[in-house]
Amino acid sequence: MVTFFAALVLLILGYIFYSKFIERVFAVDDQTPTPAYAQKDDIDFVPMSWWKGNLIQLLNIAGLGPIYGAVAGALYGPVAFIWIVIGCIFAGGVHDYFSGMMSMRHGGAQFPSLVGRYLGKHIKVFINGLSLVLMLLVAAAFTAGPAQLISQISPVSFITALVIIFAYYILATVLPVNRVIGRIYPFLGGILLFMAVAVAAALILSGKPMPNLTFSNLHPGELPIWPLLMVTISCGAISGFHCTQSPIIARTMKKETDGRRIFYGAMVIEGVIALIWAAAGMTFFNGTYGLQEALAAGGPSGVVNEISTSLLGTMGGVLAIFGVIILPITTGDTALRSSRMIVTDLFSKFFNMDGKVKILLITVPLAIPTFYMATIDYTFLWRYVGWTNQVVATVMLWTATMYLLKNYKFHWISGVPATFMTGVVSMYIFYAPEGLNMDYQISAIIGSCITVAVVVWYATQILKYRHQKQAASDFTAV
Template sequence: MVTFLGSIVLLLAGYAVYSKVVERIFGINDSNPTPAYTEKDGMDYVPMSWWKGSLIQLLNIAGLGPIFGAIMGALYGPVAFIWIVAGSIFAGAVHDYFSGMLSLRHKGEQYPSLVGRYLGKAAKTTINIISLILMVLVAAAFTAGPAQLISSITPLSFMASLLAIFAYFLLAAVLPVNRIIGKIYPLFGAILIFMAVSIGIALLFSGKSIPNVTLANFHPGELPIWPLLMVTISCGAISGFHSTQSPIVARTLKKESDGRKVFYGAMIAEGVIALIWAAAGMTFFGGTGGLQEALAAGGPAGAVNEISKSLLGTLGGILAILGVIILPITTGDTALRSSRMMLTDLLSSFMNMEGKWKVTLTTLPVAIPTLYLSTIDYSFLWRYVGWTNQVVATVMLWTGAMYLLKNKKFHWICGVPAMFMTGVVSTYIFYAPEGFQMDYQLSMIIGSVITLAIAGWYVYQIVKHKQTSKNEANLKAA
C-alpha cells in the first residue's frame, strides 16, 4: 500500500515539477496567436477554456484504455506500478505535450503532417497509412464492445445497437467540435475521474493489502515483462493514439501556456487512473492467479463490473455499466473524427474541397470500413491495435526529438524515451502472437540490433546538426 500511495504522489510531483521543465525546454510564448483564432472556422477551430479542453483531452485519450489495459497489465504484479509512473512522467506525458504543442505551433496540423515536417516525406507517407489503420481499428473495436453490452441489457439487437452507436459516431465526426464534444465530454470526463477516485478510496478502506513494488514477475502464464508489459499497458503510460487526438484540442486552445495543463496534465491524470485500476486488479482477486481466472471468466469488462459492484455497491454497478458503454464510445467517435481530419490534410494537396462537401467526402472513406470491421470479432481487432499504437507513439517521440534538435534545444527529453520505445516495438513484433512468433531470445537479439541501428541514426543526426550550427556560427563570424 505504501508504494501504491507513493506512486500517486510521484505522478502528481511529476506534473508539478517535470511538466514545467518540459514546458521551459519547448519554449512557450502566450503572445503567439493560437490556431483557435487564426484558423477559426466554427467547425474544428473553436476557442475553448483550458479546463474544458483538459476534460475533453482526458476522455479522448482515455476511454477504457487505462482501465482495461491496467487490469491486464496487473497480471505482471506490482512491477506495473513502475511502468505506469515512469512511463507517464517521462514518456507518455512528454509524448502528449509535444504532439499537442507542435500541432498548436503549426496551425493545428495532424500527426502525420508533423511527422513529415520533421522526419521527412517517406516517414509521413508511412505513418499516414499506419495512423489511419489505427484510427479505423480503434473506432471499430470501440463500436463493437459497447454494442454487445447494450444488446445484452436492452431489447435492442446487436446490429441495432451497432447502428445507433455508429449514427452517433458520424454526428460527432461531422458536427462542430463545440456542439457535442465540447458540451458532453467534460461531464463524461468528470465521471471517469469520479469512478477511479471512488474505486481507489474504497480499495484503501477495503481491508485488502495492496502489494508493494517489486521487480519480480508474477504473471501466471510466465509471460516476459519486456516488452509485453509496455504494450499491454499503453494508455496509462504511453499511447500513440494520444498523438492523433491532441490536435483536436490543440485547435481549441486560447494560449500556449494552456498546453501544459491540457496535454501533460491529462496524461498524468490518466496515469493515476491506470494506477488505481492496476492496484484493484492485482489486489481484489487475491493475487494475479485469481485475476487471471476472473479475466478468463468474464474478460476485462467482467472484472471491472465485479470490482465496481463489490467495492461501491449499486453505485458501482451503475458506474461500471456507464463506463463500459460510454467510455469506449467517446474514444471511438474521436478516433473517427481524427481519421476524418487526417484524410482532409492528406487530400488537401490533391483536391480543393470546401465546407460540407469536404467534411462528408473525407468522413465516408473511413466510416465505411469502420462499420464493416465493427461486425467481426472485436477481440481479433485488438491483437493488432497494441503494436500499431506503440509504433505511432515511438515515431511521435522521434518527431519531438528532431524538432528540439533542429531548434538547438535539449532533445534528450524526447530522444531517450524514443530509444526505449524503439526497443519495445522492435522486440515485440518478432515475439508476439500477432507478429512473427519467434523465440524470445532471438526476438531480443533482433530487437536490439534494430534499436542500435536507430541509435546510430540518432547520433548521426546530432553530429550533423552540430556541424550545421558550427558552420552557421563561422559564417556569422566571417
C-alpha cells in the same frame, strides 16, 4: 499500500516539476495568436478554455484504455506500478505535450504532417497509412464492446446497436467541435475521474492489502515483462493514439501556456486512473493468479463490473455499465474525427467544395470499413491495436526529437524514451503471437539489432546538427 501511494505521489511530482521543465525546453510564447484565433472556422478551429480542453483530451485519449489495459497489465504484478510511473512521466507526458504543442505551432497540423516535416516524406507515407489503420481499429474495437453489452442488457440487437452508435459517430464528426464534444465531454470526463476516485477510496477502505514492491513479488508469474508489459499498458504510460487526438484540442487552445495543463496534465491524470485500476486488479482478486482466473472467466469488462459492483454497490454497477458503454464510444468518435482530419489534409488540394459537404463526403467512406471491422471479434481487433499503437508513439517521439535537434534544444528528453520504445516495438513484432511469433531469444537479438541501427542514425543526426550550430555560430562571429 505504501507502493501505491508512493507511485501516486511520484506522478503528481512529475507533473509539478518535470512538466515545467519540458515546457521551458519547448519555450512557450503567449504573444503569438494560436490557430484557434488565427484560423478560426467554427468547426475545428474554435477557442475553448483550458479546463474544457483538459477534460476533453482526457476523454479522447482514455476511454477504457487506462482501465482495461491496466487490469490486463496487473497480471505482471507490482512491476506494473513502475512502468506506469516512469512511462507516464518521462515518455507519455513528453509524447502528449509535444504532439499537441507541435501541432499548435504548425497551424493545427495532423500527426502525419509533423512526421513528414521532421522525419521525411517516406516516413510520412508510412505513418499516414499506419495512423489511419490505428484509428479505424480503435474506432471499431471501441464500438464492438459497447454494442455487445447493449445487446446483452436490452432487446436491441447487436447490429442495431452498431447502426445507432455509428449514426452518432457521423454526427459528432461532422458537427463543430464545440457543439457535442465541447459541451458533453467535459462532463463525461468528470465521470471517468469520479469512477476512478470512488474505486480507489472503496479499495482503501475495504481493508484488502494492496501489494507492495519487494524482490520476491516484483513480477510473479511466467509472463516476460519485456516487451509485453509496455504494449499491454499503453494508455496510462505512453500511447500513440494520443498523438492522433492532440490536434483536435491543439486547434482550440487559447494560449500556449495552456498546453502543459491540457496535454501533460491529461496524461498524468490518465496515469493516475491506470494506477488505480492496476491496484484494484491485483488487490481485489488477491493477487495476479486470482486476477488471471477472473479475466479468463469474464474478460476485462467482467472484471471491471465485478470490482465496481462489489466495492460500490448499485452505484458501482451503474457506473461500470455506463463506463463500458459510453467511454469507449467517446473515444471511437474522436478516432473517426481524427481520421477525417488526416484525410482532409491529404486531399485538401483536390477539394474546393463547401466545408460541411466535404466533411460528410470524407467521413462516410471512413465509417463504412470501420463498421465492418466492428462486426469482427473484439479481442481479435484489440490484439492488433497494441503494436500499431506503440509504433505510432515511437515515431512521434522521434519526430519530437528531430524538432528539438533542428531548433538546437535539449533533445534528450524525447530521444531517450524514443530509443527505449524503439527497443520495445522492434522486439514485440517478432515475438508476439499477432506478429511473427518467433522464439523469445531470437526476437530479442533481432530487436536489439534494429534498435542499435536506429541509435547509430540518431548519433549521426546529433553530429549533423551540432556541426550546423557550430557553423552558424562561426558565421555570426565573423
